[in-house]
Amino acid sequence: MTLSSTPPPTGTPPPTGAARPTATLTHTHGAFLRRGRPHRVLSGSLHYFRVHPEQWADRLDRLAALGLNTVDTYVPWNFHERRPGEARFDGWRDLARFVRLAQRAGLDVMVRPGPYICAEWDNGGLPAWLTGTPGMRLRAGHQPYLDAVARWFDALVPRVAELQAVHGGPVVAVQIENEYGSYGDDHAYVRWVRDALVDRGITELLYTADGPTPLMLDGGTVPGELAAATFGSRAAEAAALLRSRRPGEPFLCAEFWNGWFDHWGEKHHVRSRDGAAQEVEEILDAGGSVSLYMAHGGTNFGLWAGANHDGGVLRPTVTSYDSDAPVSEHGALTPKFHALRERFAALAGRTAPRAALPSDPPLLPPRTLPVTRRAALLDALRAAAEPVGAPVPLSFEELGQSAGLVLYTARPLLPRGPQEVTVTGLHDRAQVFVDGASAGVLDRETSSFTVAGTGARIRLELLVENQGRINYGPLLGQGKGILGGVRVERRLVHGWTMHRLPLDEWTPRDIARAVSAGEPGGAAGFAHARLDVAEPADTFLALPGFAKGFVWVNEFLLGRYWEVGPQTTLYLPRPLLRPGANTLTVLELERFGDHLALRDRPELGPAEEYVETFD
Known part of the structure; x- marks a missing residue:
């Protein structure tokens, strides 16, 4: 077992059933x-x-x-x-x-x-x-x-x-x-x-x-x-x-x-x-x-x-x-x-002294940062990982992946005319691409969409996002990815390849490979921005015009953003920045904006009073 910079204790715990020493915090x-x-x-x-x-x-x-x-x-x-x-x-x-x-x-x-x-x-x-x-x-x-x-x-x-x-x-x-x-x-x-x-x-x-x-x-x-x-x-x-x-x-x-x-x-x-x-x-x-x-x-x-x-x-x-x-x-x-x-x-029977309070952390002044588009979305994600093949779509767990994205690809033959494609057991959200073109978003466990068949095979790609594992209730531990199957009408689609995209585990080399995988193109993909600072301080990062995606700061994954809100800025703490040039990398899934912005206050959305009552 790989352990730490803090050495493990050497003492022997008391045997089961031994009397516990008197605790520091007791009650009577x-x-x-x-x-x-x-x-x-x-x-x-x-x-x-x-x-x-x-x-x-x-x-x-x-x-x-x-x-x-x-x-x-x-x-x-x-x-x-x-x-x-x-x-x-x-x-x-x-x-x-x-x-x-x-x-x-x-x-x-x-x-x-x-x-x-x-x-x-x-x-x-x-x-x-x-x-x-x-x-x-x-x-x-x-x-x-x-x-x-x-x-x-x-x-x-x-x-x-x-x-x-x-x-x-x-x-x-x-x-x-x-x-x-x-x-x-x-x-x-x-x-x-x-x-x-x-x-x-x-x-x-x-x-x-x-x-x-x-x-x-x-x-x-x-x-x-x-x-x-x-x-x-x-x-x-x-x-x-x-x-x-x-x-x-x-x-x-x-x-x-x-x-x-x-x-x-x-x-x-x-x-x-x-x-x-x-x-x-x-x-x-x-x-x-x-x-x-x-x-x-x-x-x-x-x-x-x-x-x-x-x-x-x-x-x-x-x-x-x-x-x-x-x-x-x-x-x-x-x-x-x-x-x-x-x-x-x-x-405690006293008045709280004001003079002893720490001051609020300093913030960078507001500014805008132009972005440079890099590799297009599908080019980047296809190049980011070696594909894994299987007869049926594999879950994140079967792929040995905890978080991030999986790009599922198959080439089903579609008869002529409108064909209903159904995804069952979808956890959590899928962007659909047919022959490289965006064909919509699925966000329910069982979702369907229609494709115009021509009697030929199509390249069907489903970019599935794990939006966070359930942390409370009877569905704790539920799997992620495509847990059921994909059907064209009543016929199951077989012959899948999957690209594992565990964004939270990506190294600087992984990011560089994805970013440089191809030419800019389309509405989504990777983009870079440069942030020069003389002295690092906290700031709040906004992505006006961007729709949904992820941000890295100097190869550290800051987190998700999503235009649905309520949160529209991401807290960027001072220790993630260094004096001089800093690189911000954006993976946009749907629609680029043309700049990033530093704000001098958080934008967490319209407020609503909430008090839990167990009613």
Whole structure:
């Protein structure tokens, strides 16, 4: 197993059944104690995997300035172990460094290792190589699944254990699974996760987190371990329910939803400053502890954004994970930050000092950047990878691919006259090309289009995009690509070639090969822009006139853009830029614009107030 720049711990975890040492964070008579002294957890969620590592310290300092004493983070399995047996804990994946920086900022840490995390993250954090295994059953006592989780926990959990407060680190609590009561009721499985953490050295406080309904708490809690709740409203009701079921336990809101995430094609979800602050005050007035979800949201860089599937429609999550958090996507302190800071200061019996606040990060001045068109879309994608042949279209999983695009090609014979072509099991979106010409877009699981047959073979190409793996609900782990088949009328089309296009894994050489594959032509393809900067700073990248695609900055995949919104700018953090010339590479799938633009503020779309109520 390939491990990290942070060496693994050498200590031996206690054997199963051994007594757990006294934890740093304990509770008695309905209240938390930290090393025996009364304590209130004031936490905020900040995900290291959504923030550039060079900005971790800055964002953690901003959480401390908010008045928090704790930070919590998920750990996404698929981010660390892209391929089986190759777990990484270096660079952006250096969890130990993030935790130590939190300690330097004066923060305790709560770690949420899953193995499932939801988090609007691709596949809920589960690796596609795991969920794509035939016969795999997720989040249950299915032995192949448990074996895989055990191997992952062997790599991860001892590293977390070494960072516990009992060993001089800042980790004071570790979560068992994640909102399991929203998914299932295999109590033996949840206990297995608890035992797997303990067996690998976790001795600090363990807790579960579930929605505040009897159904969810019945499914997800573990006898003997603290039961916390996740919600965005009705704090008094949640407190009463938890205390009626768990008398003597402290009231912990493990996620207070002070904002919300966005889907493509919807409005930008916000939570008012006063509404969020009032609900936090209600939690505190009920004697509760709280974690703000999110305190700082960050960004779904690359192709890591997940998706929801409600009412039969896939709803992919946007690139921004700003979440209307107190600390904005680029680190600015919002009115919500100041309102919450005043509440936390009042709790401590003091007035929040203004002078101690960090300033907002500097931004590049606005400007436009002309673009140079490069290889046309199909020429570039055909040249980007060697084709794989099969009698039937293969799924992403069968091709060993997690994210990105697959170009499917076949040459069916079409009789004369209009012929209906049907694609079944389409996940998620396909651009159709007939003899190299655009013939439309399919975006439903079963979709049809009509082609005028001439009695000859056509070149049928389907460019299929994985728009993000479902991260919540019973369709977790669903496959991508063409999972059914393609028919001309009732006849199946056989004889396919597939070009694998895992954009998130492309090297500079892969990008260069695609960009230089042919002459410019058509409405879509690759384009370049040059950005010269004397001193790097944050900026927001807009693509006016462009329709849908992906952007790389100096060969780093920044993320998706899509004109349907709500998001119309992409956050470009300072560490991705260098003094002098920087290269921006655009893969446009539908329609080029003629320039890029740098903005001095985010454009996240028309706002809509959203408060989750569990109704």
